[in-house]
Amino acid sequence: MSRWAGDKIVIPRPNGDAIPDLTEDAPSPLLTEGELAHYLGVSACTVSRWRLAGKIPVFHLPVGRGEKSTMIRYRLEDVNNWLRNYRR
Numbered sequence: 001m002s003r004w005a006g007d008k009i010v011i012p013r014p015n016g017d018a019i020p021d022l023t024e025d026a027p028s029p030l031l032t033e034g035e036l037a038h039y040l041g042v043s044a045c046t047v048s049r050w051r052l053a054g055k056i057p058v059f060h061l062p063v064g065r066g067e068k069s070t071m072i073r074y075r076l077e078d079v080n081n082w083l084r085n086y087r088r
Contacts, residue, residue: 028077036074057082
């Protein structure tokens with residue numbers, strides 16, 4: 001799960017590196033399915049089921065020329081907003 005580092009939140013990646021911190025000027029980090037699963041404390045299969053069911057916000061990162069040439073990523077800011085709204 002996440003850890004506090006001073007007044008900023010640090011999200012460890014499964015490999016031990018930290019996901020870059022959010023600042024007002026920086027864009028929200030894009031997480032892989034595994035990184036998001038680690039952040040939320042659930043399995044990657046659960047995140048995948050939520051994505052396929054349309055329950056969690058997804059960011060499609062274009063990587064090629066075809067309309068299906070995208071990488072699935074999750075914007076941390078979108079996920080945190082989804083969590084805030086989900087808990088209500």
